[in-house]
Amino acid sequence: MAIPQIHFDDHTPKVQQIVEAFARAIEQGQLAAGSKLPSVRELGAQLGVGKFTVNEALDRLRGQHLLTSRQGRGHFVAQRQTQPSSSNWVDLLPQDLLSVLRRPMLTGQGELRPGGGHLPEDWLDSEALRQAMRSVVRAPSLRVAGMGTPAGFLPLRQALQQKLQGDGLAVSVEQIITTPSTLQGLDMLMRLLARPGDTVLLDAPCYFNFHANLALHGVRVLTLPRGPDGLDFAALERLLAEERPSLYVTTSILHNPTGHSFSAAQAFGLLQLMRQYHCHIIEDDLYGDLHPNPPPRLAALAGLEQVTYLSGFSKTLSANTRVSYVVAAPQLAANLTNMKLMSGGVTSELFEQLVYRLLSEGSYARHRKRMVQRLLEAGARVEQWLRRCGCELPMGYEAGMFIWARLPAGVNGEQLAEAGLKRGMVLAPGALFGYEPGMGEFMRFNVAHCDDPRVWAAIEPLLR
Amino acid sequence: MAIPQIHFDDHTPKVQQIVEAFARAIEQGQLAAGSKLPSVRELGAQLGVGKFTVNEALDRLRGQHLLTSRQGRGHFVAQRQTQPSSSNWVDLLPQDLLSVLRRPMLTGQGELRPGGGHLPEDWLDSEALRQAMRSVVRAPSLRVAGMGTPAGFLPLRQALQQKLQGDGLAVSVEQIITTPSTLQGLDMLMRLLARPGDTVLLDAPCYFNFHANLALHGVRVLTLPRGPDGLDFAALERLLAEERPSLYVTTSILHNPTGHSFSAAQAFGLLQLMRQYHCHIIEDDLYGDLHPNPPPRLAALAGLEQVTYLSGFSKTLSANTRVSYVVAAPQLAANLTNMKLMSGGVTSELFEQLVYRLLSEGSYARHRKRMVQRLLEAGARVEQWLRRCGCELPMGYEAGMFIWARLPAGVNGEQLAEAGLKRGMVLAPGALFGYEPGMGEFMRFNVAHCDDPRVWAAIEPLLR
Numbered sequence: 001m002a003i004p005q006i007h008f009d010d011h012t013p014k015v016q017q018i019v020e021a022f023a024r025a026i027e028q029g030q031l032a033a034g035s036k037l038p039s040v041r042e043l044g045a046q047l048g049v050g051k052f053t054v055n056e057a058l059d060r061l062r063g064q065h066l067l068t069s070r071q072g073r074g075h076f077v078a079q080r081q082t083q084p085s086s087s088n089w090v091d092l093l094p095q096d097l098l099s100v101l102r103r104p105m106l107t108g109q110g111e112l113r114p115g116g117g118h119l120p121e122d123w124l125d126s127e128a129l130r131q132a133m134r135s136v137v138r139a140p141s142l143r144v145a146g147m148g149t150p151a152g153f154l155p156l157r158q159a160l161q162q163k164l165q166g167d168g169l170a171v172s173v174e175q176i177i178t179t180p181s182t183l184q185g186l187d188m189l190m191r192l193l194a195r196p197g198d199t200v201l202l203d204a205p206c207y208f209n210f211h212a213n214l215a216l217h218g219v220r221v222l223t224l225p226r227g228p229d230g231l232d233f234a235a236l237e238r239l240l241a242e243e244r245p246s247l248y249v250t251t252s253i254l255h256n257p258t259g260h261s262f263s264a265a266q267a268f269g270l271l272q273l274m275r276q277y278h279c280h281i282i283e284d285d286l287y288g289d290l291h292p293n294p295p296p297r298l299a300a301l302a303g304l305e306q307v308t309y310l311s312g313f314s315k316t317l318s319a320n321t322r323v324s325y326v327v328a329a330p331q332l333a334a335n336l337t338n339m340k341l342m343s344g345g346v347t348s349e350l351f352e353q354l355v356y357r358l359l360s361e362g363s364y365a366r367h368r369k370r371m372v373q374r375l376l377e378a379g380a381r382v383e384q385w386l387r388r389c390g391c392e393l394p395m396g397y398e399a400g401m402f403i404w405a406r407l408p409a410g411v412n413g414e415q416l417a418e419a420g421l422k423r424g425m426v427l428a429p430g431a432l433f434g435y436e437p438g439m440g441e442f443m444r445f446n447v448a449h450c451d452d453p454r455v456w457a458a459i460e461p462l463l464r
Numbered sequence: 465m466a467i468p469q470i471h472f473d474d475h476t477p478k479v480q481q482i483v484e485a486f487a488r489a490i491e492q493g494q495l496a497a498g499s500k501l502p503s504v505r506e507l508g509a510q511l512g513v514g515k516f517t518v519n520e521a522l523d524r525l526r527g528q529h530l531l532t533s534r535q536g537r538g539h540f541v542a543q544r545q546t547q548p549s550s551s552n553w554v555d556l557l558p559q560d561l562l563s564v565l566r567r568p569m570l571t572g573q574g575e576l577r578p579g580g581g582h583l584p585e586d587w588l589d590s591e592a593l594r595q596a597m598r599s600v601v602r603a604p605s606l607r608v609a610g611m612g613t614p615a616g617f618l619p620l621r622q623a624l625q626q627k628l629q630g631d632g633l634a635v636s637v638e639q640i641i642t643t644p645s646t647l648q649g650l651d652m653l654m655r656l657l658a659r660p661g662d663t664v665l666l667d668a669p670c671y672f673n674f675h676a677n678l679a680l681h682g683v684r685v686l687t688l689p690r691g692p693d694g695l696d697f698a699a700l701e702r703l704l705a706e707e708r709p710s711l712y713v714t715t716s717i718l719h720n721p722t723g724h725s726f727s728a729a730q731a732f733g734l735l736q737l738m739r740q741y742h743c744h745i746i747e748d749d750l751y752g753d754l755h756p757n758p759p760p761r762l763a764a765l766a767g768l769e770q771v772t773y774l775s776g777f778s779k780t781l782s783a784n785t786r787v788s789y790v791v792a793a794p795q796l797a798a799n800l801t802n803m804k805l806m807s808g809g810v811t812s813e814l815f816e817q818l819v820y821r822l823l824s825e826g827s828y829a830r831h832r833k834r835m836v837q838r839l840l841e842a843g844a845r846v847e848q849w850l851r852r853c854g855c856e857l858p859m860g861y862e863a864g865m866f867i868w869a870r871l872p873a874g875v876n877g878e879q880l881a882e883a884g885l886k887r888g889m890v891l892a893p894g895a896l897f898g899y900e901p902g903m904g905e906f907m908r909f910n911v912a913h914c915d916d917p918r919v920w921a922a923i924e925p926l927l928r
Binding site: 344345 | 594597643648784786808
């Protein structure tokens with residue numbers, strides 16, 4: 001079979017260029033329905049790209065129902081306009097991101113977790129959590145029957161209103177809607193704000209679940225490199241003018257995986273361009289509370305008509321108490337409540353009562369202060385150690401949980417991660433955070449988990 | 465403005481016929497972009513249908529982006545192919561079902577809740593729940609950091625496997641995936657199994673959130689009346705042959721709102737037809753545990769290739785412990801786990817540990833037995849009372865929570881519900897459960913809430 005010839009340009013991710021070329025070839029009949037594609041290895045060789053890129057492209061094409069795959073038998077060009085039957089339904093989900101998501105990152109396996117996305121158990125204030133939970137369970141006000149209030153437990157939303165006020169974001173309680181996780185908050189916002197085919201802008205690198213979630217919505221994803229100076233405004237303006245993205249999803253403060261925070265000036269320039277080109281921003285602020293002196297949030301600067309704000313307590317309290325929240329313009333907030341009802345995403349009042357207690361009794365503020373300080377100290381040590389090992393840290397270390405490190409020359413992130421896994425150690429290779437070339441040279445390190453001689457002893461030999 | 469003339473046929477819901485006629489007129493340019501539609505009242509008069517039907521049709525058209533609405537200024541034909549801008553994004557969600565969902569049903573307001581969808585607080589075993597929660601909180605094994613296992617807490621899934629085995633459904637643990645609610649389970653299944661434009665079959669009447677959720681997925685909904693004999697097989701076969709629905713979503717046992725359970729013979733006939741026409745079934749079994757002697761589940765009869773099974777504990781334990789589960793064919797179960805990860809729908813291990821304890825220590829089984837008996841006794845009294853009041857009960861009362869009653873001649877369900885609300889009483893008028901004509905004559909009663917002289921005293925005067 002003759003596959004499409006592709007002359008890659010530098011502007012668009014290769015994965016996307018492959019997807020577009022194959023989609024065109026399939027639609028124009030150059031690749032006939034039912035015909036079998038070459039193997040992943042052959043495709044990679046013919047296109048001059050890696051296995052990871054080929055798999056990603058194949059999986060997106062499968063997500064668009066242009067290809068089907070049969071277990072162990074390879075990829076085939078799909079019959080067009082077939083009714084889903086129970087035998088091919090199972091193929092409908094883009095498999096691409098599953099491999100990413102299934103990685104040990106999420107399984108909780110591995111004794112040492114230098115690549116982990118959470119704080120270690122003993123860093124969290126589990127005693128305060130248990131204590132608050134005991135109070136909630138004992139309280140006669142605990143309603144067992146019935147659901148929670150659709151928008152979320154009112155006293156919690158009032159406490160969040162106060163907290164947001166402290167961060168410079170003055171909103172009404174009606175604009176605060178709880179969600180079971182920030183990712184589910186993003187998912188519901190995408191269902192409300194995007195249609196298939198819309199163009200959405202992400203940072204490169206960025207949190208892998210953003211890519212995963214956007215794939216569910218059938219949007220076209222563009223990425224722009226995020227460096228120490230934020231985004232390159234000239235490149236951003238070209239992209240906004242040419243590609244007209246309608247949404248930009250970003251983590252403004254202590255960005256995952258780089259740890260970068262938009263300075264006030266970077267934020268201001270960004271917001272001006274986004275406003276000029278009518279690109280709405282979804283601001284993920286899951287890590288802001290880990291910053292000792294956070295710069296202004298985008299939503300606080302530009303307001304909720306331009307920026308919808310997402311945050312939660314999965315990183316600072318516990319991922320198990322599923323309490324996150326969206327802050328949005330009034331009509332969008334109302335629609336989000338309806339989305340919660342229509343999609344079954346109504347949250348648990350029990351957990352919301354729990355977080356409310358921790359917020360209102362001051363133990364969250366105390367815990368946060370301790371955590372910030374402890375992270376700064378661990379971060380300084382881990383920064384030193386990584387530099388000593390020959391890593392380059394383009395963003396340095398400012399605060400928070402993550403350091404983004406370029407590995408010593410000749411060390412590949414994915415191979416390092418595989419070697420680590422054999423030693424019971426979970427690492428986060430750069431390829432998890434973006435499909436752009438060069439990600440393989442990077443690694444995300446969690447400073448809380450890395451501040452441990454056992455980790456140093458295990459990784460150092462692998463870095464040589 | 466000249467609106468389309470519609471000659472209604474009896475086969476398709478009027479709402480859908482209106483939507484299709486208007487969509488055609490808009491696409492063919494007979495209704496010009498930007499032009500204003502007549503008021504709801506005028507449209508109703510011109511089309512010869514009720515306000516409820518008009519609103520539903522307008523909202524679906526809005527959901528398809530064919531209409532826009534401006535607060536207080538009416539409905540307008542949308543400009544085609546407009547980019548979403550932050551000002552019109554807020555219109556994208558079909559508003560139709562919001563009115564339904566926002567009804568007092570879900571707000572927990574109202575002292576008396578004869579129309580409620582849950583058991584009263586004092587019917588639930590809240591002491592066992594609190595006790596189990598205290599144990600979970602005390603247990604040293606409680607992990608505060610990290611997420612739960614993506615597919616769900618393994619010991620709970622093992623306990624569910626045993627429970628399902630008792631109901632005649634032999635499955636592997638890998639086929640059981642927890643979800644935060646059955647509605648979210650349905651939502652995730654729809655994302656995996658349906659594409660916009662697919663045809664999905666529902667019962668008439670049926671649980672209002674099924675309609676709400678399907679609207680989110682852009683599928684075409686057909687309904688078939690469900691009576692004491694189940695579905696009319698001749699009508700079902702005609703519909704399967706002509707309309708080719710790919711999915712049928714139903715509550716097989718103690719159906720909400722009618723209380724009807726498919727007998728083994730009805731289930732067998734149904735499954736044969738569905739198999740013949742390749743229509744997959746999503747079986748909601750949220751109420752089966754309230755039946756003293758449940759007939760076989762559809763999934764147990766036909767297997768999981770033909771029937772995907774959904775159940776949970778929101779009705780029998782507490783809506784606040786958000787533990788439900790899907791049982792599916794192996795590949796679909798794997799995709800569902802991925803969908804949980806990609807959409808942020810990962811469940812809380814804490815609640816799953818709680819339900820596991822109640823299941824494994826036998827307190828759920830004891831509680832269930834008591835509840836079933838208590839419901840049977842209350843149901844017998846409420847059945848008598850409703851008949852005395854002049855209601856006709858087409859399904860009688862078999863078991864479970866609900867009685868579906870035709871109100872005495874001249875009493876309209878929605879008016880009755882409004883009058884009840886003024887007296888602090890939440891009722892469930894038939895119009896909540898379907899858009900078909902005639903629903904206005906019906907009302908769903910919750911036998912646990914109705915077994916109360918205060919309810920009788922409050923409703924009886926309204927039924928005359």
